Amino acid sequence: MKTKLLFTLLLFSCFMYSQKKEDDHIVRKKILITKTSSSPKIDGILDDAVWQNAPIATNFIERNPNNGKPQADSIKTEVRILYDDTGIYFGAQMYDPTPNKIAKELTERDGINNDDFFGVALNGYNDKQQSLEFVVTAAGVQFDAKLTTDGEDDTWNSIWYSGAKINEKGWAVEIKIPYSELRFPKSNVQEWGMNIFRRIQRIKASYDWNFVDNAKNSYTLFDGVLQGIENINPPTRLSFTPYFSTYVNSFDGKTTSSFNGGMDVKYGINDAFTFDMTLIPDFGQANFDNSILNLTPFEQQFSEQRTFFTEGTELFSKGGMFYSRRVGGEPSRYPVTNDNEEVTEYPAKVKLFNAFKISGRTKKGLGIGFFNGVTQKMEASIFNHETGEARKEVVEPWTNYNVLVFDQRFNGNSSVSLINTNVTRDGNFRDANATGLLWDLNNKKNTYKTFGSVKGSWVMDEGTKFGTKAETGLEKIAGKHRFSLNGNLTTKDWDINDVGFSTKTNFANYNAWYGYRILQPTKTFNNIYLNFNLNYYHRLEPFIFQNFIFNHNNSFTDKSFRNFGGGIEYTPFGQNDIYEPRTFGRHLKVPGYFDSWVWFESDSRKKLQYNFTIDYYAFDEKGRNQVFTNLGLRYRFSDRFNVNWSFNPSFSNNETGFAGKSDTDIFIGRRQRNTYENALTSKYTFNEKTALTLTFRHYFSDVTYKQFYTLNQDGGLAETDLFNKNLNGTYNAWNVDLRFSWWFAPGSQLTLLYRNATSNYLEMSRLNVTKNYDMLFSEPTVNNFSLKLTYFLDYNRVKSWTKKKNIKS
Template identity: 25%
Template sequence: MFKYLYLCLIFILCFTLTYAQKDTLKIIKEYITAPIPVGESVIIDGILSDSAWDNVHWDGDFTVFEPNNGKLPSQATMFKITYDDKYLYVGIKCLDSIPSKIEKRLSRRDSFSGDWIEVNIDSYSDKRTGFSFNVSAAGVKGDEFISQNGDFWDSSWNPIWYTSTNIDAEGWTAEMKIPFSQLKFGSEKEQIWGLQVHRRYFRGEERSIWQPISLEAPGWVSEFGRLKGLNNIKPQKQLEIQPFLVNQYDRYPAQDGNPFRDGRDYKLNVGLDAKIGLTNDLTLDLTVNPDFGQVDADPGAIALDGFQIFFEERRPFFIENKNIFDYEFADGNDNVFYSRRIGRSPQGFTTATATEFIDEPTNSTILGAAKFSGKTKNGWSLGLLESVTGKMFADVEDVAGNRRSELVEPLTNYLVGRVQKDFNERNSYIGGIFTATNRNLTDELNFLRSAAYTGGVDFRHSWKNRNYYFESNFVTSHITGSEKAIAETQNSITHLFQRVDAGHVEVDSTRTSMSGTGGKIEIGKAGGGNWRYDGGLIWRSPELELNDIGFLRQADEIKQTASIKRLFLKPTNFYRRAQMELSQYTTFDFEGNYNRVQYQFEGFINYKNNWWTELGGAHKPRIFSNTVLRGGPRWRWSDENFGYLFFGSDNRKKVSFTLGYVNSQAAENNFSLERYVLRLYYQPFDAFSLSISSEYEENPNKTQYVTEKSFNGTPRYITGNIDQRTFSTSIRFNYSLNPNLSIQYYGQPFISRGTYTDLNFVNNPIAENLNERVTLFSNNQISSSDIGNPYLIDEDIDGIVDYEIENPDFSFVQFRSNLVLRWEYIPGSEIFLVWSQGVVGSANPYETLGNNLDAQIFGQKKDNTFLIKATYRFVL
């Protein structure tokens, strides 16, 4: 097995060296600025009429980035840059031959709609990170923190800065006033920063840039031009304090006799966020009693495979600067730090009986959190996060009115430390991470791990103008706890040490600790020419455990990967750009079992008229799984083929759409998947936009796992033929009265139902033929008194029930919506008016999705939350 993996890596390395292409000479442009003369100033009105602008020169000479890379743009662009002691000023002229057709779309912040101009600044001069300031012709702000050399743009970064635009007879103009306190830089006498100015000409869907960048380039920030002439500016230490006040009123259907559900609740919450610049480039963020009331609800989801569901982080405190703390060590969503663990739903349970009422908290309270992060002029990226969540209690009351509180989540401390150091002229870095989770446990919560620690080291080296790279990382974990806690960890679906046919792992019920490792090695070509390729090796040892403050789906895996991509970057009369990719991977477990191989093709084309098509397909001739039977033996799926096709119209138009179809078919009809996707976007006028995204999915499976039973002392793994159907729709609209005042709505109904037939038990789980893998219960072996009732199994047909199977049919319904009025009455300070609705429950699995949608969502009384939140940001 390992010999095969090494051969694959050697092949990729040789392929990389064979197809290395010559570097092209890159000319770095420079803009030399000058300070505003004493006694003069710039008024931010978008007109550029102040005499202070006369002291600096116009620069233009833009070239097209997309689609006709390197050509002259359809419309010219010019800019000036000046500064004073506290601010950087940027003035821009976007010339337009038909000013009446400039697209002025109002929208919420960071939507980047219509015509816009963008200024990117690499004040660290590290060629990997930068600050982006964007304004549309309608005056709507956008701002993002750029990391990973342009691979990641974080729009949650919301600095305080000032801008205004104006349309005149020559086109449109913009002025920007950017406080030095919002940028991070060193204390040199003369600053030299990376600079890029980027324009979107909406009518022609043309992107033009000041510093030319080839579409073959390996990144974005590393290709910037230079901003010079910033002399004797002093770094500004940031000090911002933002208190907030939240009034919340909850109204919901009352439950007779339930003292915790009387129909209404009222909450008043006060908290504080602060941002303190300890140095000019390192910031301390603090939050006390944080509020996340206006955050979008998580989308509906249901998982029948038993694995946890990954949800994106949406809370501003954890999103900002998340690139520094990120440590994605393998593939998928596996990460050493997953901030959704902080403030998670309580993991404990009460001793309440069926006749008692329970009031359980939905999330753990974050008592406080502090985050120290930033990047120094010497190339050190530093991050330290500390957070404490409080004890959480569930209240229980019996019918006589006796009430008690039971602990369901302990006092917990979370710590994350991250460091990276650039070297080799910023072309390489080496870094490390450390995390710690410590819980103050009591006897009733001794099934939780008392402590969890992880450490990791990562490295990346790029050469030949960053066109080629080698990267690797290593992760180790160590957990401690009671014998019960460590036994539950060994038996969890992430590990499954109890697997009956596993010779390399076994459950040790006396253990009080566990340690494991994981990591990745990858080499590839990221830029230059029309070809990209990579190959690598990923591993997760059986005892690796990250889920206290990280995310790990499955341990005990070794994975080999390889891919090659062909880019078509030069536009033709048929397309603007296109690409094709072939990829392959294989997986093994640590016992040496060869579990999976997959070959995949993907293609994308953006046509001349800005319509597009995306398609792909894969063949899986070998699919074995260690987890399907939840601790049972290794399972074989029938061979699978899948494909998908998506196409869409020009998204600049007032009406645009995307249609998609996904189809997966396994041999012998073992399982299949059909998914239909429809996305619509409609903007009838500049201030209003509406989007609808709907998905319908049918996912039948003849061997969906149901449960495990015992028959005459022998385990019986029960599966069944499931007919699963799922429907969801996400609806969003935005109405902007002006760039700082908008009304936004988000709503999502979600429903999934599954009905089972042909229950069976596993006979030979790795048989090639499906009929040999499972054995159907005959009519003499299985019976049920009525629809929805448990199944009674008389396997040996002796008239005595051998075991009982709970009816697995289900129908899950969820609806979440938010209606938000947001007013940024001064930069950085906001008022939110929020109306949220929600309902979660079960429906009749024997009804159609449409009927359940009508009865359980549209016809159901919903929980309502009315919330007013006010913030004021003091900049000191």
């Protein structure tokens, strides 16, 4: 059945895409700009003479909430554009009859909160596929990102210049974007795709120079055209970012210190491709991980915190096959010891020696990305208590990681991608390889698309294990009414965990989705989203029904900009959980449930904003339920100072889960689990370049086992007294970060960090609050002070300094 359905969907996809294409008749505004011989001062004050005769982009159109409505004269936007031999300039006046009401909350770079903002999206290849965004808030804060048909990648960072000022007419922005930060073909005459946008926060309205139809699913399809740039010579794209850092660590009565140095290098190979390299990297100031008490069969996935791996990742994230935390993650082996030996030292992380990536896209739409990283050999220390001898054992050898991506975009909003990942370890350690082919094909009008993928994984460790993963589907992506039909399967030997992240295997899933949205506000609501889902799962080998799920979600935004919604989920036939027994071919019967939830988020423009969620699972079993809740509060004391607090308690009553195995039996425990998570973030922003941030998190979870069972072959449970281990436990994680950041020059930063952290796991549960904290703080606590300086050096600026010195001499 699964093969027939997947094959039918694939044929239907190909049929839909092969239909006659029609022109979409998207109207594109055009503006012809002129060259200037003198550059304006970038200070947000439009008094430079060069602006007087510059071409003006105006007549903006509302994108939301009233899609297609012309911008009123009282809040009109006028943007003057010029260029010279070094870059392109924008001078914008945003009219506003009440300048004192302009939202201008200060944030760190790349942060937009309660802010009016102005932005430009430039596509040097004019192919509607990828734009570079440059945004300035009314508080003068910069934000930049890559915008593709897949979405917005705000990890991309660029070096450009801007100034913003509130004035009697409203507020103004000046921007200079050097050619070294843009991508465009070598041509005497340039023609770029461009859109310009503005946000007025107090009325939550967005406007664009070129009309953007919200019935379609891609912003990049609706850019206008920028003309007039001629005979420019882009400079050499070469920069160096050396760093110096020092650390003082105090733990368990011992104090250590260290001093580090290294460098990042960025080089523009040509107009399309960029080489990035990190030498002797230092990630000691990365944010802490939100660890939890994990009782599932799968490892916890953490978000990437290291800057080198978060910047410019849109190509490497294709297909979900690269999980960068594997590079410099945990060792792949644990030492084998005998009865008299003890592991006295085991490295928590593997050290990254160096890494580089090459990425870019040609004028014909071919994106190419190549990543390579090398990690060092790591050893564990082992002590023999009988002989008194100590020895070392390699737990991770020298290892090479690489990722290769080819992504061909065409027809405005379609793509085909090929991805390969590889891990090669020195010696007799495990190697791995994975390859995937992905497609995303849209019709000419961008109303329907077909999508899919075929992937294979090879793991070489005392033989070769081969697994596959495949998906195909059809989706309507435009209009009020949308739908999707898709099917996917994953074989039992699918494994990309050497360089990717995969969990559930040996299953097939078939999904049908219908969604409805309004395209224009009603008398009561600005936005309405409704969707309905059906999911059917079964195990592949040997076949067994897993689950059938009906799901409904809805969300609304009213005229006061309050967001709220809820939904239900229902599993009428119960579930056969094939993962919890942790044994191939076995399953655990889980009763069906009815899940319902509601959520609410108040108006984000207010000083006090709050949100809450209540999610309740009622199982078809007496006394079994789950409750997940969230409460969030944010208070903005001023445009400089805000505090965010979240509290997440959850309770699971009479759940069943894996407890252990013997040679003959699988043991399942019935348990009560209570979890509380508190998090606080407070930030004081001195100006657009300097901020002080306090981040706190305390996570507490305890589990109490009530009864143990043996698992029957049919997935049912039989009470047993053969299992008498104590599995009750309490886990605490405590983290405090106090961070001072100063962007003292473009691309250059000084960061001072104080970190306090501790954690514990206790083989007991249901402690009172006082005793729990007493036991937590009796554990050794990490106190860490670090200072890190990074300085951006642009080759062209250094060369100009040298020329000036030579002239003076």
